[in-house]
Amino acid sequence: MIRTKNPLLPYFFVAPLVLLLLFVFGYPLVQIFDFSFRRIRGIDGPWVGLENYQLILNQPLFHEAVQHNVQLLIAVPIILILSLIIAVILYDRVPGWRIYRTIVFIPYILAVPIVAVVLKKFFQYDGPFNEALRVVGLDLFALDWMGSPDLALWTVLSVIIWREIVFCIVLMLARLLSLDEEMLEAAQLDGAGWWQRLWFIILPQMAGVIEFYFVVSFITMIAAVFSYIFMIGKGGPGTSTMVLELYIFNFLTRSSLPGVASAVSVMLFLVTTVLILILFWVRRGEREQELA
Amino acid sequence: MNANIRDADYSESDSIPAERRRLTPGMVARQAVLLFGVFLALAPAGYMLLTAFKTKEEYLFDKIGLPDALVLTNFSEALVQNPFLLWMRNSAILAIGAVLLSTVIAALAAFAIARMQFRGRDLLLSISTSLMVIPPVVMIVPLFVLYTRLHLMSTFHGTIIIYAGLITPFSVYLLVSFFRTLPTEILEAALIDGASPLGVLWRVVIPLSGPPLVTLFVVNALYVWNDLLIALIFLQSDDSRTLMAGLSVFQGRYNNQIPLTMAGMVMASLPMLILYILFQRYFIRGLTAGALK
């Protein structure tokens, strides 16, 4: 530790950080509560109590948005399982694994709006995907991937998986590469098979990183899919891809009701806060276990 | 944590044990899975690239085949009719500005948090770290109203502050973890030589922090470059539009000209693809840095 004669010195060092965080996080997080109780027109408006909350909670569209965000959560276990499989295969250093890793990373290099625009055209009813299906005689599966309200959310989900899986693969692979190889080799010498090594030695050590990914991607699916949704269908067809972020965006820009948008923001904030607290709680539990 | 990352790099040995070279059924299955993965990963990009060279008429009849000839008019038309270079410049200004601002602020704070005693230190770090997971959409409404009042809408400095704020918790988290791993003796030696704490940070700590700083640059710049939500709301004027917001305008304008759209998408992907090819290891390392403890 650096000892300073001036006890205020550390505060000089952290002051810019505190100011920045207060401005970008502190002020808005306080202000959304105030706004959420007002009918804001432009920049101010009268106090209306809980009215905004009541209206939102009674609106079927809000419920649909929440439901869709929850449905997107299905992506999390799918991504995790697929990533683990691919990462473990790569970890086995199959010939060419470095090239595979380089290529597999490419979806992540393409920005979401680019991915969204390309795949939106790709999955059009008369688009290349269906054309390919028809060429090989699978006409039956040439569905209206983007245009059907029953399918659109699942198509969006596939697009999200396609891109977000990359982060998970690379994450799992990096964790694998940092595992203790001697332990694995010892197990191998003891006659443990591939599956046994995976199940009893590798996976238990991955618990921390899996848990981390779970929380991060949980929040992604709840509150960070705007770019996909906005670029692909802006919530449509019908209301089939409406999500909370777009709901907020529409109330802010289309309906010019920042108060209502704030009320949704408050709810979203509270949900993520609860999630973070759970994560901290779980981590502390683990740490105590480790110490015990 | 960073020790792990470095280990990870060292352990990427190229030597493949002989037993893994043999063509066993397991090996064939693994290769098949990987090849299929590669196909899935490349198919959309391939479609984008091939389509960009087709004419509108050609695309009408052939959506999956190779282009007849390498037609470059889509690229020139997209480039002439749309300010791609301006959009890219704007995105670059925001990314670089936000990363610099964030890194300076985070380095100062992380140094104090990692290496000094003061009241509220742990609380500050906990709060800052938790902010990493607050979704940006939550902060937008009040900032939108505030920025209108302060005349900060459609200004780069205003938006840089927002982006810097959003990425700084991660910067602080990463730098604190790294600064804590530095040997105390080096710092103390510098202090005894008469350097000030800021001097130590600038002349001793920062020069040792190459890897985490590169990581921060990659992760944070990628975040700002790729963002759409903040860019749509806070940069509404023509001359301040970013690449991502520009693409949303672009796709609406040419939604009936798919090859032209794809040419635009190819050009928009190029900067990051080039950076990726040049600095691949930093991308992969950077993206996993926050997760491994």
Next chain:
Amino acid sequence: MKHSRRLSRRDFLKTSAALGAGLTLSQSLPALARTRRQDDELVMWWWGEQELPGLQAWVDDTVAAYTGAKVSAMLQNTDVVISQFQTAAAANEAPDVQFLWNGIYHMESVWFGYLAPLNGLVDQAVLDRSGATRLSFYQGDQYRIGWYPLPMIWEYNKDVFDAAGLDADNPPKTWDALLDACDKIKTSGVDPIGGGVQDGFWGEWYLGHALAQSLDSPSEALDLFIGDLDFREPKYHEFWVRLEELKTSGFLNDSMSSLELYPGIDLVVTGQLGMSESIGTRVPADNDTLNGRVGVMTMPVFGTGALAGKPILDSQGLGISSQTEQKEQAAAFLEFMHAPEQLAKFWELTHWMPADSTWDSSVIDAPIVQQLWDGWVTSADSIPYIPNLMPAQFWTDAMFVASQEIIAGTMTGEAAGDLAARVVQEWRDFNPDLVENYQKWADDLR
């Protein structure tokens, strides 16, 4: 230690100076910061290049040619045209001249007090000939001057009509004739009718064409929002039932749900589709592509309202902020836009007509464009575009949604009526402060 503290403070200053320099630099680089208002400068925020390529060139030309004041013009992003102006106005930072969509899209700003009445500011003769339509008036005052007209039409491919054995110069006028025509076109192997509804706007246009047929006056549409009338009455959702009929008869193109509005209309031009909803600004180019084989029509009639079968005319326009101290200068600039030379330039640069009845229309080079000028733009029969009476929330939550669901086959016309009634109720609940203004506006339009 004293020494080092002084040093550290100097280091601090150096760091912050570098930071500050960086920020100042980014501010002072040309074109980086937002255009700042100068004392005698007029600021105009506009939109339209998105739908009418060439408009930017005309704006640039007009700004350069105008000697009365320095004007700085900024093209707005489609998604924020309204909220950007309203928020700026609330912060007392509104531009002097603002682009305004018709009807409710500027009426809200009128009600909030953000717009100045133009009568008395702009020469009355110019206002009268600018074709701003009835929807630009509130309580006797006019808030919008017309800029360019938007005839809302149906567009069809004459070659497709010929191939199906239809009279290409006499498109169907009644619903039965439409169904008959669709049948024949379908038999000839082409999708009869449709377009693209993926982005929702096709559904908005459809309501504009079809709901109007059941109305006797535009005010009736407002009554649906203030609660005097109800979308659940069969008369007011019949138009969605008719859309359902087109769907279940198999007359709509299969790709309709996954195509956007304009690519959908393109199918008419490529001969893959018989007819679609369209907009006048597209016609000159489409007509050139098809060598004059494009036809325009009003929607065939099923309804019995007084507005059925009438040509629909919308227009884009501009207004003046109530906050600017340069109202006269702004008005003079708007008048300059309607000077004969600028009107002539408008056609030259956009190949579309300006909204001004004194414009020299002899430059029109195609009969079909002449047909639009005579039959829509200057016609005494023209009726307003009904969606412009409806709030944005109703567009995204009802118009877009109902049409997309009906066309995808997941909703009936009747259920669409229920949905619309519910969305109207939600709008009233969210905007109780606006309902009274709607009431007054409805009285104006009666």
